[in-house]
Amino acid sequence: MSDPVSASQADDTCTPVAPGFTCGLDATLRVISGKWKPLILYFLGQDGPRRYGELRRAIRDVSDKVLIQQLKELEADDLVKRTDYREVPPRVDYSLTPLGRSLAVALVPLCTWGTENVADVTRVFARHEALNRKAG
Amino acid sequence: MSDPVSASQADDTCTPVAPGFTCGLDATLRVISGKWKPLILYFLGQDGPRRYGELRRAIRDVSDKVLIQQLKELEADDLVKRTDYREVPPRVDYSLTPLGRSLAVALVPLCTWGTENVADVTRVFARHEALNRKAG
DNA sequence: ACAAGTATGCACCTTTTGGTAAGTACCTGA
DNA sequence: TCAGGTACTTACCAAAAGGTGCATACTTGT
Numbered sequence: 001m002s003d004p005v006s007a008s009q010a011d012d013t014c015t016p017v018a019p020g021f022t023c024g025l026d027a028t029l030r031v032i033s034g035k036w037k038p039l040i041l042y043f044l045g046q047d048g049p050r051r052y053g054e055l056r057r058a059i060r061d062v063s064d065k066v067l068i069q070q071l072k073e074l075e076a077d078d079l080v081k082r083t084d085y086r087e088v089p090p091r092v093d094y095s096l097t098p099l100g101r102s103l104a105v106a107l108v109p110l111c112t113w114g115t116e117n118v119a120d121v122t123r124v125f126a127r128h129e130a131l132n133r134k135a136g
Numbered sequence: 137m138s139d140p141v142s143a144s145q146a147d148d149t150c151t152p153v154a155p156g157f158t159c160g161l162d163a164t165l166r167v168i169s170g171k172w173k174p175l176i177l178y179f180l181g182q183d184g185p186r187r188y189g190e191l192r193r194a195i196r197d198v199s200d201k202v203l204i205q206q207l208k209e210l211e212a213d214d215l216v217k218r219t220d221y222r223e224v225p226p227r228v229d230y231s232l233t234p235l236g237r238s239l240a241v242a243l244v245p246l247c248t249w250g251t252e253n254v255a256d257v258t259r260v261f262a263r264h265e266a267l268n269r270k271a272g
Numbered sequence: 273a274c275a276a277g278t279a280t281g282c283a284c285c286t287t288t289t290g291g292t293a294a295g296t297a298c299c300t301g302a
Numbered sequence: 303t304c305a306g307g308t309a310c311t312t313a314c315c316a317a318a319a320g321g322t323g324c325a326t327a328c329t330t331g332t
Contacts (some may be wrong), residue, residue: 024250106245114160225278
């Protein structure tokens, strides 16, 4: 038994899977880890191809460096396609690959969950911050 | 327009939501960010209440410090319930709250996605590591 | 008596991640 | 001519996240 999530169950949602990955979820997490990646995927999934600048403005608070970096990683992971129109001034846009599109779909339930439970989430976060202020 | 993910769409999967959160996905991400949290939630969702030690062995490669820490955060966020039987030697177990259970359900598509696409994920990761060795 | 297991806590350190601020090369509009 | 927009890149730095190893207090098995 060398699986991280021990495999004693028979359903196919969390099976042994491939070498190096403990289960499907593990594989997915490796690909979407990065502060803004799920948001990028989801956003591209909702609104189709976007120019760099649009993404930048849409995903508020992200810095150029990190946005570019995460876009590059997503591109390397074949989730996002970069199209450079080789114009001057530069024009580039980003869209989802088929693989990326399917991932974006899988993200929908998380978004829904968040929407349905913002009240709870907000409440616990308020408490966190109150505690942080007391402690420092 | 002050939303990170600009809200020009009418569906309810990614709506304006609450102050401080850009969209439902954003809210969810705040709660599950932590290297092992999705795995913990998913694992508890699959196999019901688990003793600390079982989790520890199931989620291979996690250290005590971090596992305890993430369990505490999940507990503070009302996703996980800790039950201390006050026995000696210590016996404690962890289970999902109703909120946690609903989140675990929302994680299922990600797991499925990972399972269905391990081949692709494995391939890109192999490439990454090859490149990292060349660069270092 | 001693190792091992139980569920943690703590100090310390490294790695990873993300952010800031500057620069590039070119264009457009005032 | 000068600010501002395009899509980045780079060097440097701070914070966050995670890992290591030791300690606790008590029990069970050898």
